[in-house]
Amino acid sequence: MAMDNSGKTNLNSLNSSEAALYSQPTRLTGAETVWATMVGEGVRDVFGYPGGAILPVYDALRKFPIRHILVRHEQGAAHMADGYARASGRVGVAVATSGPGATNLVTGIATAMLDSIPMVCVTGQVSSKVLGTDAFQEIDITGITLPITKHNYLVSRTEDIAPALREAFRIAKSGRPGPVLVDITKDAQQNSAIFDFAAAAPAPYRPHPMLSADSAAIREALELLRTAKRPVILAGQGILHSRAMEQVRALAERAQIPVACTLLGLTAFPASHPLNLGMMGMHGESWVNHAIQQADLLIACGMRFDDRVTGSLSTYAQNAKKIHIEIDPAEINKNVHVDVALVGDLKEILETLLPLMPKRDGSAWLRTISTMKGDASVHDIQQLPDNGHLYAAHVINDIWRETGGDAIIVTDVGQHQMWEAQYYKHEQPRSLVTSGGLGTMGFALPAAIGAKVACPDKEVWVVAGDGGFQMTSAELSTIVQEQLKINIAIVNNGYLGMVRQWQEKFYDKNYEGTPLLSPDFVKLADAHGIQGTHVRHRAEVISAVETARQHPGTFLIDFHVEQEDSVYPMIPPGAALHEMIRRPKQSPLVETATEI
Amino acid sequence: MLHTFVALVEDKTGLLSRVTSLFRRLNVNITSLTVGGTETAGVSRTTIVAEAADDRAPRIMASLYKLEGVLEVDNVGRHSAVVRELALLKIAASQKTRSDLFQLAEVFRARIVDLAPESLMMEITGSASKIEGLVQILLEGNYRILEMARSGRMAMRRGHHTSRVLEALGDTPRVEPTMLAGDRKHDAPDLMAEDDQA
Numbered sequence: 001m002a003m004d005n006s007g008k009t010n011l012n013s014l015n016s017s018e019a020a021l022y023s024q025p026t027r028l029t030g031a032e033t034v035w036a037t038m039v040g041e042g043v044r045d046v047f048g049y050p051g052g053a054i055l056p057v058y059d060a061l062r063k064f065p066i067r068h069i070l071v072r073h074e075q076g077a078a079h080m081a082d083g084y085a086r087a088s089g090r091v092g093v094a095v096a097t098s099g100p101g102a103t104n105l106v107t108g109i110a111t112a113m114l115d116s117i118p119m120v121c122v123t124g125q126v127s128s129k130v131l132g133t134d135a136f137q138e139i140d141i142t143g144i145t146l147p148i149t150k151h152n153y154l155v156s157r158t159e160d161i162a163p164a165l166r167e168a169f170r171i172a173k174s175g176r177p178g179p180v181l182v183d184i185t186k187d188a189q190q191n192s193a194i195f196d197f198a199a200a201a202p203a204p205y206r207p208h209p210m211l212s213a214d215s216a217a218i219r220e221a222l223e224l225l226r227t228a229k230r231p232v233i234l235a236g237q238g239i240l241h242s243r244a245m246e247q248v249r250a251l252a253e254r255a256q257i258p259v260a261c262t263l264l265g266l267t268a269f270p271a272s273h274p275l276n277l278g279m280m281g282m283h284g285e286s287w288v289n290h291a292i293q294q295a296d297l298l299i300a301c302g303m304r305f306d307d308r309v310t311g312s313l314s315t316y317a318q319n320a321k322k323i324h325i326e327i328d329p330a331e332i333n334k335n336v337h338v339d340v341a342l343v344g345d346l347k348e349i350l351e352t353l354l355p356l357m358p359k360r361d362g363s364a365w366l367r368t369i370s371t372m373k374g375d376a377s378v379h380d381i382q383q384l385p386d387n388g389h390l391y392a393a394h395v396i397n398d399i400w401r402e403t404g405g406d407a408i409i410v411t412d413v414g415q416h417q418m419w420e421a422q423y424y425k426h427e428q429p430r431s432l433v434t435s436g437g438l439g440t441m442g443f444a445l446p447a448a449i450g451a452k453v454a455c456p457d458k459e460v461w462v463v464a465g466d467g468g469f470q471m472t473s474a475e476l477s478t479i480v481q482e483q484l485k486i487n488i489a490i491v492n493n494g495y496l497g498m499v500r501q502w503q504e505k506f507y508d509k510n511y512e513g514t515p516l517l518s519p520d521f522v523k524l525a526d527a528h529g530i531q532g533t534h535v536r537h538r539a540e541v542i543s544a545v546e547t548a549r550q551h552p553g554t555f556l557i558d559f560h561v562e563q564e565d566s567v568y569p570m571i572p573p574g575a576a577l578h579e580m581i582r583r584p585k586q587s588p589l590v591e592t593a594t595e596i
Numbered sequence: 597m598l599h600t601f602v603a604l605v606e607d608k609t610g611l612l613s614r615v616t617s618l619f620r621r622l623n624v625n626i627t628s629l630t631v632g633g634t635e636t637a638g639v640s641r642t643t644i645v646a647e648a649a650d651d652r653a654p655r656i657m658a659s660l661y662k663l664e665g666v667l668e669v670d671n672v673g674r675h676s677a678v679v680r681e682l683a684l685l686k687i688a689a690s691q692k693t694r695s696d697l698f699q700l701a702e703v704f705r706a707r708i709v710d711l712a713p714e715s716l717m718m719e720i721t722g723s724a725s726k727i728e729g730l731v732q733i734l735l736e737g738n739y740r741i742l743e744m745a746r747s748g749r750m751a752m753r754r755g756h757h758t759s760r761v762l763e764a765l766g767d768t769p770r771v772e773p774t775m776l777a778g779d780r781k782h783d784a785p786d787l788m789a790e791d792d793q794a
């Protein structure tokens with residue numbers, strides 16, 4: 001329902017002998033079946049790494065119209081598949097061998113699980129005859145990934161491959177999306193069976209039996225909306241999954257309701273829209289969190305009240321009634337008790353609600369928020385005189401200006417991630433790819449590769465910290481081998497910055513384990529045949545960004561930024577959403593960058 | 597409080613571990629678990645008794661439903677239901693003490709199912725409290741329980757209520773939407789409320 005692999009055109013582009021595969025049952029090996037099924041499901045690109053237990057699958061690859069991207073570490077394959085899915089909405093696919101190949105996927109699968117990303121992982125497994133004997137490179141990967149996949153399969157018979165894989169795709173993209181793993185024994189890959197694509201179709205998607213958005217609940221929601229004086233829409237990633245961007249926008253505009261976004265929901269509502277307040281939560285701007293705390297109605301759309309957006313639960317939006325529109329019934333009343341739950345597909349529910357929605361005048365509330373904003377905002381960051389320091393905020397702000405807010409930005413995890421969220425104004429859906437729920441360092445570079453493969457015509461930027469970049473920097477080789485054009489911005493502060501910030505605030509500046517030595521990233525790039533440059537001064541930022549953009553190949557910029565800068569505002573752990581540590585008065589940085 | 601969930605699941609390798617793994621993940625302790633067949637081939641019935649705050653039950657149900665292969669979930673604790681458990685007790689008994697145990701068995705409507713020179717085995721079916729009542733009397737009477745095996749609880753709603761999923765399984769498995777917190781209106785009046793006395 002939510003996701004569509006829109007790859008059916010793929011079948012049409014097959015030549016006649018290939019197309020025959022899908023019109024008449026044909027005998028294929030299990031390995032061929034894997035690819036044939038994927039082609040049928042619309043897969044064009046996979047990210048993988050071979051090994052003994054998956055070799056038959058690799059051997060059959062050349063017969064099928066699928067691009068295989070060889071990664072440098074299987075974690076990279078999972079993040080690439082994930083980035084591919086986040087940027088495009090299509091299911092990402094990762095392939096790995098048994099044992100260490102499979103376990104290397106684990107962090108990537110967990111990252112996709114916590115952020116509800118549709119992904120299918122195919123792993124090789126030892127032959128069914130030796131399953132359970134601790135054979136060479138045998139590991140119980142379905143056991144290991146049980147709690148971090150939406151579902152998984154151990155397939156030991158050739159004839160079960162196509163049905164399992166097809167169902168895996170259905171599960172990955174339907175309802176609340178998520179990763180699915182299919183573990184296939186080597187003998188199942190080697191043996192042959194009749195391949196019948198149509199007969200292998202999964203049972204139709206069964207919506208969760210506890211979905212409910214009946215007319216009584218809709219009426220209640222409308223009543224709350226009608227009487228609210230200070231409503232706020234909380235926009236989450238579910239809007240992207242449900243493709244409900246237009247509907248949310250219509251709701252906001254019709255009822256003049258301001259919109260606050262979660263990190264993963266940032267691109268679900270255009271940043272330049274006058275009703276967009278910006279990001280909420282731990283590092284959200286002060287007026288956003290104040291608006292939520294003062295609201296008398298919250299309309300949560302496809303978000304799950306994560307602890308990073310609520311602050312302390314006992315003080316969260318105490319005066320607000322809450323409407324929760326969400327496809328996963330297990331999210332209802334999990335963290336925050338809601339007054340009306342509309343459980344189902346967001347787009348469908350909003351389409352029912354919108355025609356009944358009365359117009360309302362929200363100007364008084366919007367004026368109140370704008371006063372709060374005025375008090376927090378100083379002036380445009382761009383107008384600030386150069387005081388000789390290079391701040392990460394400048395870097396992000398300039399990348400935003402130069403790209404016009406339309407590039408796909410793929411971030412790693414840490415301070416730079418939050419600065420990106422604050423200073424890059426996203427206009428396009430799916431233009432921010434970032435690991436929210438798991439907060440996985442090392443995500444950016446491989447996820448950017450996935451995003452670029454999915455959207456070759458888009459400008460793709462990596463924004464990574466010096467720490468996280470080193471976790472997966474081996475994928476620079478993948479970029480070169482695949483001849484991809486990606487712009488890489490390293491926000492180099494010499495620290496595991498976000499952890500240092502916590503040490504500064506809550507551990508007496510005891511910087512244990514956070515100062516970080518890095519290689520010369522420009523030389524590292526050079527060793528891969530990738531061009532790059534160092535930037536140490538504010539005045540050099542724009543020209544470096546432009547050089548990167550003009551350069552035909554991948555380009556890396558090592559931004560040497562202020563080392564002990566911190567992300568503000570910040571809600572200390574356990575504090576209420578409005579109890580933010582604000583930007584220090586002497587900070588040259590400002591709380592808004594709206595006026596260009 | 598104790599919740600009794602009945603989940604109808606596809607009879608497939610690994611499904612039980614998905615169900616129990618879910619409870620582990622939610623940090624909810626399972627106090628009793630039974631799995632067995634149903635009137636439909638390929639469908640197993642699991643009864644899970646778990647200790648959790650009252651307001652967590654809907655989320656547990658919703659999470660169970662999210663597992664592939666879970667067909668229907670019911671929280672029977674909220675309805676009038678027959679809940680039964682079976683226990684086998686091996687009790688040290690000489691020729692002298694045997695007859696007292698025979699009498700006790702009669703009072704509890706238990707059965708003697710094995711007799712050896714120095715022990716006997718009792719089989720008792722009933723509510724958990726009935727079984728625990730018998731155990732308590734045995735201990736108070738200074739009988740030595742050599743072994744005890746309890747089956748865990750099984751539960752079935754009273755009245756005409758049946759699984760709509762299984763009825764529909766003839767064609768495609770489909771469940772009508774049910775209200776999140778609401779009740780299904782299938783509770784028959786408690787005509788047969790035969791309480792187990794102990």
Ligand SMILES: Cc1ncc(C[n+]2csc(CCOP(=O)(O)OP(=O)(O)O)c2C)c(N)n1
Nearest residue numbers: 414415416439441465466467468496497498
């Ligand atoms: C795999 C992993 N390990 C540890 C952490 C904890 N952690 C969160 S942010 C952070 C620091 C990141 O440092 P860097 O990549 O340099 O980015 P910065 O915060 O300096 O911008 C760490 C260690 C994590 N999120 N992921």
Ligand SMILES: [Mg+2]
Nearest residue numbers: 465466495497
């Ligand atoms: Mg750093």
